[in-house]
Amino acid sequence: MLIGYMRVSTDGDRQSTDLQRDALISAGVDERHIFEDKASGSKDDRSGLAQTLEYVKAGDTLVVWKLDRLGRSLPHLIEIVNQLKSRGIGFKSLTEGMDTSSPSGELLFHVFGALAQFERSLIQERVNAGLAAAKKRGRIGGRPRAIPKEKMDAILEALNNGMSKAAVCRTFEVKRSTLIDTLQRYQQ
Numbered sequence: 001m002l003i004g005y006m007r008v009s010t011d012g013d014r015q016s017t018d019l020q021r022d023a024l025i026s027a028g029v030d031e032r033h034i035f036e037d038k039a040s041g042s043k044d045d046r047s048g049l050a051q052t053l054e055y056v057k058a059g060d061t062l063v064v065w066k067l068d069r070l071g072r073s074l075p076h077l078i079e080i081v082n083q084l085k086s087r088g089i090g091f092k093s094l095t096e097g098m099d100t101s102s103p104s105g106e107l108l109f110h111v112f113g114a115l116a117q118f119e120r121s122l123i124q125e126r127v128n129a130g131l132a133a134a135k136k137r138g139r140i141g142g143r144p145r146a147i148p149k150e151k152m153d154a155i156l157e158a159l160n161n162g163m164s165k166a167a168v169c170r171t172f173e174v175k176r177s178t179l180i181d182t183l184q185r186y187q188q
Contacts, residue, residue: 001060004034005052007069020065023094029063058088066095074112075120081109146178
């Protein structure tokens with residue numbers, strides 16, 4: 001059985017699923033077996049996608065109008081299609097002409113997967129090179145300190161001279177939770 005999934009990014013009149021619905025129906029998907037979302041593709045919690053993935057069963061084929069309607073990124077798309085494959089479910093994208101139930105469609109999908117892995121490797125390589133270059137210049141990555149060293153030295157001196165934490169927070173304009181967290185890090 002063919003199961004359809006369609007998505008538009010915004011809820012409202014500006015975007016319509018009509019084009020996708022017509023394409024899915026033309027491809028042989030029964031209108032009763034079409035699921036939809038009106039949410040950004042970057043969102044993890046798309047109820048229509050969750051319902052679709054729960055509904056499809058072994059022997060079915062999930063059909064989308066275009067690849068980007070299903071996954072929020074290429075790695076996410078590959079993850080979904082691999083899950084479908086492991087459950088014995090085919091995948092078909094109408095615009096790209098991809099059908100994982102055929103050998104050529106399977107090959108095309110693996111080419112996309114290889115490109116995604118290559119992209120991840122390049123990103124990791126660039127990040128590591130950037131960190132190494134910054135380290136050579138004396139810059140250390142990570143989140144900046146919540147309380148600068150000079151201010152923390154003054155706070156520690158005030159606390160050692162008997163000032164209460166509440167008074168320190170008011171005097172140095174520091175939130176109590178930030179002060180407590182920073183003091184714990186200094187003690188370690």
